[in-house]
Amino acid sequence: MDFDEITKKLGEFGRYQKFLYLLVCLTASIVGLFAVMGGIILATPEHRCKIPGLENDTFEIQSEAHKDLIRQYIPPSSDLLLTYDQCYLYSFNSSSVTFDNLSRPINATRNKCTSWVYSFEVFDETVASKFDVVCDNAYQTSLTKSLFYAGVFVGAFIFGQMSDYFGRKKTFYLSLILMLVSSLALAFVPNFIGFSIINLIVGAASQGLFLTGFVIGVELVGPSKRIWAGIVIEYAFAIGLICLAFIGYFVRNWQYLVIICALPFALNLCYWWLLPESPRWLISKKRFEEAEAVLRKAEKVNKVKLPDNLFDKDMDEVPKPTGNFIQLFTNRILLFRTLIIFFNWTIVTMIYYGLSLNSGNLGGNFYLNFFLSGLVEFPGYTIVLLFLDRLGRKRLHCICMIVGGLTCISTIFTILFGGKELQALTTTLAMIGKLGAAAAFAIIYIYSAELFPTVVRNSALGASSCVGRIGNIAAPYVADAGTMIGGKFGKAFPLLFFGATAILAGCLALFLPETLNQDLPETIEDGIQFGTDEYKNRKKDLSMEEKVMRPEQMAKLLPHDRQAQWSS
Incomplete structure (x- = not known):
């Protein structure tokens, strides 16, 4: 039997599959805790230079004498604490000094700080304040965030290959152990370089754990439930983002966080006895007895009856069309579509993670913004479930990208011309942009899988995901660019950049064909003609021909010892 036929008889999403899927979703939620954790633990608190010789110097003003002492080294402007120089100490003669329009002394000696004091208003301690990664070294926090996503890129490639070679279950457990060890080690690193290296390993392990677990849960699901299963796990991931905001609010020390x-990854260690190997993978390796054992267990749990003979191990395989991934770049039509898909993957991942990391920089309550950033993903995924099969992949993806982009761009007006009184509106517009990015992220995966021909689908989808990680790596730099630019425009810049690129990607996607209710392309030639009337007519003709089965086709369905008799 074809495996999809087996899942239909087994129950496309029976009790056994639901149990496995629940386990996978629990893991996805825990992985979600680490997806944008860098936005919290690598955040830079408000800070200023520590006053030389003052042992108990703190960021908060302790007395008028303390304030006067600070003024001798760092003359403030009208906003007092918020505009003390964060990186330099000044040495000047108070009787003859002159000031610029920011109340900074002009004719004064300026020296770089060697130590700092930090505000405890938002954080007790972050990695940046622990290792003094500020001022000239501030770029290192963006680099370390990018290293996490570089690890995600590496993990997608390495663990994806391992999953196909060694099996889903072993790869999942290896990723789990690596994730548990590396994430705990992250809290005890002695220096910032060590933190950055281990953070890369955490990124790789998290991607291996999420992807492999997802495959285990979904490969037993029937064909009509796959899109549903592919979207619902994103809800679990978003729960992790929301939990991170709650934990961060109450636990404001990065190590404890x-x-x-x-x-919780330690609890997942029991999965070795709960998660089976994927029967699809076992069948692909011709390990039929092991695959049947898994299916018979599912048969009992689902309380159904499967046929006695699930696999004909001696049946000759029908020759399948072949294709090469390079062929996507040798034809003008396929090249154009592939580059648009790659660009959309890059932009949607950059916006999704960039807006998540940037939520703390929007102003207002830091942790509330992080909470809202995770919460808005729920309506985003719900929109996909409700409208993906109504509006189509292309139309819904373009709407999400363009609407999300426009709302992000709109924040430039509320930030530059509104100020604090329009802070709530700024946050709302940014969250609508995140909603659009989350929905588009869910759509692009499905859209890509349906658009590429079957003969190169896996390799093309893997390449799309890898290219998309370029957006992940770039996201921290764009999100942190606002801090480096400074001022109101600096606050608006990341949202402006995300919005403009989202609109561009959404408009380019309009040049792709729709895949809803279409016969998906099987060969490279199908891929070239896909979306044209010629392709639709050819598929219609083939469908009519298949209603009358040819003798050689019927022979392949018979037992091996009767095929020759039937053919004669």
Whole structure:
């Protein structure tokens, strides 16, 4: 039997599949805790230079004498604490000094700080304040965030290959152990370089754990439930983002936060006895007895009856059309579509993670913004479930990208001309942009899988995901660019950039063909003609021909010892 036929008889989403899928979703939620954790643990608190010789100097003003002492080294402007120089100490003669329009001394000696004091208003301690990664070294926090997503890129490639070679279950467990060890080690690193290296490993392990677990859960699901299963796991991931905001609010020390988020992986160690190997993978390796054992267990749990003979191990395989991934770049039509898909993957991943990381920089309550950033993903995924089969892949993806982009761009007006009184509106517009990015992220995966021909679908989808990680790596730099630019425009810049690129990607996607209710392309030639009237007519003709089965086709369905008799 064809495996999809087996899942239909087994129950496309029976009790056994639901149990496995629940386990996978629990893991996805824990992985979600680490997806944008860098936005919290690598955040830079408000800070200024520590006053030389003052042992108990703190960011908060302790007395008028303390304030006067600070003024001797760092003359403030009208906003007092918020505009103390964060990176330099000044040495000047108070009787003859002159000031610029920011109340900074002009004729003064300026020296770089060697130590700082930090505000405890939002954080007790972050990685940046622990290792003094500020001022000239501030770029290192963006680099470390990018290293996490570089690890995600590496993990997608390495663990994807391991999953196909060694099996889903072994790869999942290896990723789990690596994730548990590396995430706990992250909390005890002695220096910033060590933190950055281990953070890369955490990124790789998290991607291996999420992807492999997802495959285990989904490969037993029937064909009509796959899109549903592919979207619902994103809800679980978003739950992790929301939980991160709650934990971060109550646990404001980065080490304790990392430990609390890492410990649940220890509970996943029992999955070795709960998660089976994927029967699809076992069949692909011709390990039929093991595959049948898994299916018979599912048969009992689902309380159904499967046929006695699930696999004909001696049946000759029908020759399948072949294709090469390079062929996507040798034909003008396929090249054009592939580049548009690659660009959309890059932009949607950059916007999704960039807006998540940038939510703390929007102003207002830091943790509330992080909470809202995770919460808005729920209506985003719900929109996809409700309208994907109504509006179509292309139309819905373009709407999500363009609407999300326009709302992000609109924040430039509320930030530049509104100020604090329009802070709520700024946050709302940014969250609508995140909603659009989350929905588009869910759509682009399905859209890509349906658009590429079957003969190169896996390799093309894997390449799309890898190219998309370029957006992940770039996201922290764009999100942190606002801090480097400074001022109101600096606050608006990341949203302006995300919005403009989202609109461009959404408009380019209009040049792609729709895949809803279409016979998906099988060969490279199908891929070239896909979306044309010629392709639709040819598929219609083939469908009519298949209603009358040819003798050689019927022979392949018979037992091996009767094929020759039937053919004669």
